[in-house]
Each structure stands twice: as structure tokens, then as C-alpha cells.
Amino acid sequence: MSGVRLLVGTRKGGFVLTSDEARRNWQVQGPFFAGWEVYHMAASPAAPERIWASQSNGWFGQVVQRSDDAGRTWAAVGNDFHYADGGPADHLFYDGTPRPFEFTRVWHIEPSPSDPDVVWAGAQDAALFRSGDGGMTWSEVAGLRAHPSAAGWQPGAGGLCLHTVLLSPLEPERLVVAISAAGVFRSDDSGGTWKAANRGLSSGGVLADPDAEVGHCVHHLAAHPSRPETIYMQKHWDVMRSDDGGWNWHEVSGDLPSDFGFCIGVHAHEPETVYVVPIKSDSEHYPPDGRLAVYRSRSGGGEWEPLTRGLPQEHCYVDVLRDAMAVDTLDECGVYFGTTGGQVYVSADGGDNWACAARDLPAVLSVEAQVLA
Amino acid sequence: MSAGAVSGGAVSAGARPVRLHLPAQLRELAGAPAEVGLLVQGPVTQRTVLDALEALHPGLVGTLRDRRTGRRRAFVRFYVGEEDLSNASPDDLLPEAVARGELAYVVVGAMAGG
Numbered sequence: 510m511s512g513v514r515l516l517v518g519t520r521k522g523g524f525v526l527t528s529d530e531a532r533r534n535w536q537v538q539g540p541f542f543a544g545w546e547v548y549h550m551a552a553s554p555a556a557p558e559r560i561w562a563s564q565s566n567g568w569f570g571q572v573v574q575r576s577d578d579a580g581r582t583w584a585a586v587g588n589d590f591h592y593a594d595g596g597p598a599d600h601l602f603y604d605g606t607p608r609p610f611e612f613t614r615v616w617h618i619e620p621s622p623s624d625p626d627v628v629w630a631g632a633q634d635a636a637l638f639r640s641g642d643g644g645m646t647w648s649e650v651a652g653l654r655a656h657p658s659a660a661g662w663q664p665g666a667g668g669l670c671l672h673t674v675l676l677s678p679l680e681p682e683r684l685v686v687a688i689s690a691a692g693v694f695r696s697d698d699s700g701g702t703w704k705a706a707n708r709g710l711s712s713g714g715v716l717a718d719p720d721a722e723v724g725h726c727v728h729h730l731a732a733h734p735s736r737p738e739t740i741y742m743q744k745h746w747d748v749m750r751s752d753d754g755g756w757n758w759h760e761v762s763g764d765l766p767s768d769f770g771f772c773i774g775v776h777a778h779e780p781e782t783v784y785v786v787p788i789k790s791d792s793e794h795y796p797p798d799g800r801l802a803v804y805r806s807r808s809g810g811g812e813w814e815p816l817t818r819g820l821p822q823e824h825c826y827v828d829v830l831r832d833a834m835a836v837d838t839l840d841e842c843g844v845y846f847g848t849t850g851g852q853v854y855v856s857a858d859g860g861d862n863w864a865c866a867a868r869d870l871p872a873v874l875s876v877e878a879q880v881l882a
Numbered sequence: 883m884s885a886g887a888v889s890g891g892a893v894s895a896g897a898r899p900v901r902l903h904l905p906a907q908l909r910e911l912a913g914a915p916a917e918v919g920l921l922v923q924g925p926v927t928q929r930t931v932l933d934a935l936e937a938l939h940p941g942l943v944g945t946l947r948d949r950r951t952g953r954r955r956a957f958v959r960f961y962v963g964e965e966d967l968s969n970a971s972p973d974d975l976l977p978e979a980v981a982r983g984e985l986a987y988v989v990v991g992a993m994a995g996g
Contacts (some may be wrong), residue, residue, distance in 0.1 A: 544907050568957040568991040569907060569945040575943030585911065589949060 514579070514879040516560060517734025517847055518547035521673060521871035524561050525580050529882075530867070532843055532857035535866040541580065543643070545572075549875045551618040556625035557879060561644070562632070563615040573612045573718065573863065575644050578596035587643030590615070590632060593651035597660040599632060600669060610634045610654070617691075617832060620672035620728035622734075625683075635662055635688040637700065649750055650700040658723040659703060665689035665726050665745075672831055673730045677737035685755050690726035693742070695755050709751075709758035710744060729831040732772045733780035741783050742809065743773040743831070746783055750810050761810020766797045772834035774873050776859060777842040781809040784836075784860060786829040794849075797828035803846070805860050819863030820854065827852070839880055888952060899932055901986040908946075908989070912939040917986060926981040928960060929972040957992040973993040 515526040515535075522540025523525040541547075545564035553559040558579045572591070574583040590612045599607035613633040621627035630638040630647065637650040655660075662669060675692045684696045685706065692707040707724045712726065713719035723801035726745035733739065742749040742758065747768050749758040762768035765871045767787040776782035783806045796802060801820040804813040827848035837843035844856045851870040900920045909916055920934040929952075936943045943949065946958050952972070954960070959968040962980055979985040 543910070566907070568905075568955070569911075570955060572911060572941070572945065574911075588941075588944055593951075 511784075511839070512881045513839070514552075514588070514881055515835070515844060515845060515853065515866070516550035516552060516877040517853055517867070517870065517873055518550050518875035519731070519847075519851070519873050520833075521870035523547040523550050523818065524867070524870055525847035526853060526866055528731070530839055532811070532839075532855055533864070535853075535855070536861075540871075541583065542574070547874065548614060549617050549877075551877050552879045553620040553625045553628075555620070557881065559620075559625050559763050559858050561616055561618045561620065561628060565614040571612070573615055573618070573644060586640075587646050590630070590636075590638055590647050591649070592636060593649040593654075594651070596651055596654040599660060601660070601663045602665075603664060605663075607660075609778045610636070612636070613668065616670045616672045617674060619676060622676060622678050624725055629674045629676070629684075631674050633668045633670040633716050635659075635669045635691060636663075636673045637671055637674065637684075637686055639700070650684075652696065652701050652834075653694060656694060656703050656705065658691070662688065662691040662723065674716050674846075675726075675730055675732055675740065678734055680737050680754075683737065683754065685730065685732075687730050687742075690745075691723045691726065692725040692727050693730070693755050702765070707758070708756060710749065711747070712745070726858065728771045729773050729868040731775045731783070733775045733777075736780040739780060739809070741773050741775060742754050742769050743785055745769065745791060748773070748810060761806070763806070763811035763813055765804055765813050770829070771831040772829050772846060774834040774844065775835050776844075777836045777838045778840075779807070779842075782807050782859070783810055784834065785813075785864070786834070786846060788828060794828040799823055799825050801825040801827065801848075801862075803844070803856075803860055816856070816860040816863070818861065819856075819865075826850075830874055833873050833875045835878040837878040837880050843878065845875045890966045897970065898926050898981045899983040900934070900980060901983055902931060902935055903986045903988040904946060905989060905991045908942060911945070912942050914939055922981075926976050927973050928967060928970070928976065928987075931976065931980075931987055932972075959989060959990045959992050961988040962986075 517524040524539035526535045528535045543563045550562045560576045561711045571788045576583045602608035615630045617631040619629040626643040638647040673687040682699045690844045694703045695706040696703045710725040728743045740751045744846040750761045751758045770788045774784040800822045827850035834846040847853045849872040853867040855866045902918045
């Protein structure tokens with residue numbers, strides 16, 4: 510009988526939630542790395558017992574750990590994230606002054622879909638790292654910061670972070686990353702060279718040139734593995750869609766009550782079914798009217814329906830952060846998200862009905878779902 | 883390793899037994915007890931003690947000192963007894979009581995909770 514394992518990163522440690530395929534009863538293990546901020550935990554599709562965790566705190570910095578036994582034991586991998594020589598020394602700080610690129614933390618870990626020893630790490634300050642030896646050594650993918658715009662990248666409110674890495678099994682040399690608040694960049698030669706992929710994004714009121722090549726506050730990207738050309742984006746404002754792998758974007762916010770938000774997800778079996786959690790505004794990070802709702806579009810955006818059954822519909826003032834939504838690949842697609850209030854919500858029926866799998870965790874930073882054989 | 887902890891290898895004559903106290907978060911990370919026993923060869927300074935610690939527990943590299951500059955991380959403090967040595971030169975000799983193993987060298991996460 511199969512089951513599901515959720516990897517939940519929080520402000521004060523990592524948690525592992527497990528259930529059988531009914532996804533009704535959840536066992537909670539943790540906290541792992543108690544007291545550390547766990548920005549992300551991710552499992553290798555090629556070796557499901559191998560799990561990565563990115564932990565950091567203000568005292569002791571950033572550590573990536575790896576478990577090869579599904580989280581029972583952990584060990585620090587090599588943690589020398591050294592920026593490559595030759596890249597720009599500085600980016601722009603909030604006030605427009607130059608600020609040196611400095612490694613702070615790993616926001617996102619993206620294991621290779623085929624090789625358990627290959628893993629990518631998205632870092633703050635914006636850089637992409639790759640390990641080909643199970644994390645023992647890391648090399649910056651220097652071509653990204655060689656992009657001529659890099660010296661002009663400015664941080665979003667959370668820092669100058671590379672938070673999204675899209676890999677495609679169908680296009681193994683393609684990499685798509687997103688940086689807040691620089692935008693989307695795409696490589697078609699395994700990271701050797703990169704182009705900005707932000708045409709069609711519009712950031713009026715934020716950028717002097719609302720259609721600038723870079724400078725857009727992209728919050729998250731999602732794509733279905735079978736459709737690498739179709740990418741969905743939750744931008745600071747606007748839900749966007751590209752049908753050419755990121756080169757051109759158009760808005761699909763449609764009838765959402767707010768097109769501000771952080772997370773976005775795609776149904777495991779329906780590439781045109783998309784999920785977002787609208788947040789009221791950039792200054793009020795909670796659901797409109799204090800009612801928590803996932804919005805689902807079955808048409809690839811544009812038309813959205815609220816999914817509220819089982820979610821709090823009054824006095825709810827949590828946020829759902831960019832990496833805190835996931836789907837599973839069971840026949841009836843499971844959808845999951847975690848909140849800054851410490852709840853992990855589960856739908857075992859594609860979003861129609863929701864239940865709380867854990868209620869009082871620390872603020873949730875990330876959720877990943879694994880289907881267990 | 884510069885001055886060197888001994889982690890299973892031969893112990894040179896003259897190695898000094900140093901006790902180092904780790905904060906809880908680093909104990910878990912290193913899989914180490916609260917108090918780590920180190921053998922430090924040569925002069926017993928903050929640098930040689932921390933080098934010895936990192937040689938014994940490589941997972942701690944970068945958590946106390948910047949990997950590149952070797953400087954103490956901002957919210958890490960070092961104490962011996964009541965004395966805060968955080969801003970002392972890393973190459974100053976530590977008190978003889980530390981080199982004799984009578985006093986522990988203490989690593990502390992600074993009070994920085996706001």
C-alpha cells in the first residue's frame with residue numbers, strides 16, 4: 510500500500526508528516542534541527558530515501574544536511590558555497606547603492622529527477638549552485654551571474670534570493686530559475702549561458718520602466734513535468750502564464766479576488782489545473798476578508814473557483830509562502846499547503862475538501878510531498 | 883590541520899587536553915556531547931582550539947567562523963569563565979587553566995532574540 514510523506518520546513522525546525530494513501534490520518538515527526546529555520550526540505554525522485562534539508566539561523570549560519578534513510582539520521586554535507594571568481598562583485602541594495610554579493614542561505618533545493626547525486630541549490634544573495642557528488646562539493650553556476658543585468662539586481666523584501674529552480678525531464682539541458690526581485694532567467698545549455706525571460710511581465714508603480722528586462726518581483730513558478738513550455742507564475746501582483754518556456758508571459762489573474770500571493774501549484778495529472786492562494790495585498794499578508802481559500806483554475810488560469818470546504822472562513826490572518834504548496838502524484842491528486850500560523854492543510858481530492866494535518870507547528874516555510882511505494 | 887585535534891590518530895607528545903562547551907544547536911548538528919574533549923598541539927589559542935574542534939567535527943566548519951576570513955560570526959561569543967574573549971586576538975594564548983583542562987572554553991550563541 511502506498512502512502513505520502515510531507516517534508517515541512519518551518520521557522521523552528523523541520524517536520525515529516527506521513528500518511529497512507531487515504532491521507533486522512535497523519536503522523537507528525539519532528540522537529541528535526543530544532544531551533545533552526547528550515548527554508549526547504551526536498552527528496553530525491555531518483556532515490557526517495559535521500560532527503561535534503563536547508564537550515565539556517567542568525568547565530569550559526571547556513572547548513573545543508575542530507576539523510577539517506579528517509580530522515581532517521583542526518584549529516585551535514587559539504588557546505589562551502591563559494592561564489593565563483595569573475596562574477597560581478599556587487600548588486601544593488603534597497604537604497605540603490607552597491608552591495609557585495611554575499612552568501613547567506615539556501616532558499617531552495619532541487620534534486621535531479623534522475624541522478625541522486627546531482628542537486629541544485631538556489632541561494633541568497635542570488636546565485637545557483639550545483640553539486641554532482643551528493644552535496645560534498647558545490648560549484649556556482651557562474652553563467653547566471655554573468656548575465657549583464659546582475660550588477661543591477663535588487664532584493665525583494667525577503668532578500669535577493671534565488672527561490673525557484675525548474676528542471677524538466679523532457680528538456681534536460683533547460684534550467685529556469687526565478688530571483689526576487691530580478692525575475693526569471695532561462696538556460697538551454699545546462700547553465701552555461703542565460704537569458705532573461707520576463708517579456709510580458711509588467712511592474713507598473715514599482716519600476717521606472719514597467720516592462721523592464723529585469724527587476725520584476727517573481728514570487729514563484731510552477732510547471733507540469735509533461736509540459737515544460739507552459740509555466741505558471743505568481744508574481745508580486747499578477748498571476749501569469751507562459752506557453753513558450755518563459756520567453757513571453759501573459760496575465761491569467763482573471764476573476765481572482767486578489768492577484769497578490771506567493772505560492773502556485775499545478776495538478777499532477779491535469780496540466781491546465783492550477784492552484785493559488787490569494788493574499789490581500791503586499792502590505793496585508795493574509796487572505797481577503799480573513800477567509801482562507803485556495804483558488805483553482807481548470808482552464809490554465811483566467812477563470813478561478815474558490816475552494817473553501819474545510820478551511821477557516823473567519824478570523825484567519827495567516828500567509829502561505831512561496832514554497833509552501835505541493836501536490837502528490839497519487840491517482841486522486843493530493844494538494845497540500847502550510848501557513849505562517851503553523852497549519853498544514855491537506856486535500857486528498859484535488860482541492861475540493863480540506864483537512865488540517867498539523868495545526869500548531871512553527872510558521873511553515875515550505876512543503877514538499879512524496880508518494881511512497 | 884594546523885594545530886590539530888586528534889580524532890583517532892596518534893597523539894603527539896605534548897598535546898594539551900582542552901575542554902570545549904558547545905551550545906545545544908551545535909551539539910545536535912555535530913552529534914557531539916555538551917562538552918567536547920580536544921587535544922591541541924602547540925600553543926593553545928582560540929584559533930588552535932577552534933581548528934581542533936572543526937577537524938574533529940567538520941560539519942561545524944563555517945558555523946562559528948567565516949569560512950573565508952576566519953572571523954567570528956557576529957552572533958557567536960567565546961568565554962572562559964566570566965571572561966568574554968570574543969574580541970580578543972584569535973592568536974593570543976588562552977589562560978593556562980584552559981590548556982590544563984581545568985576550565986572549559988565556552989561557545990555561546992549571543993543573546994540576539996530582540
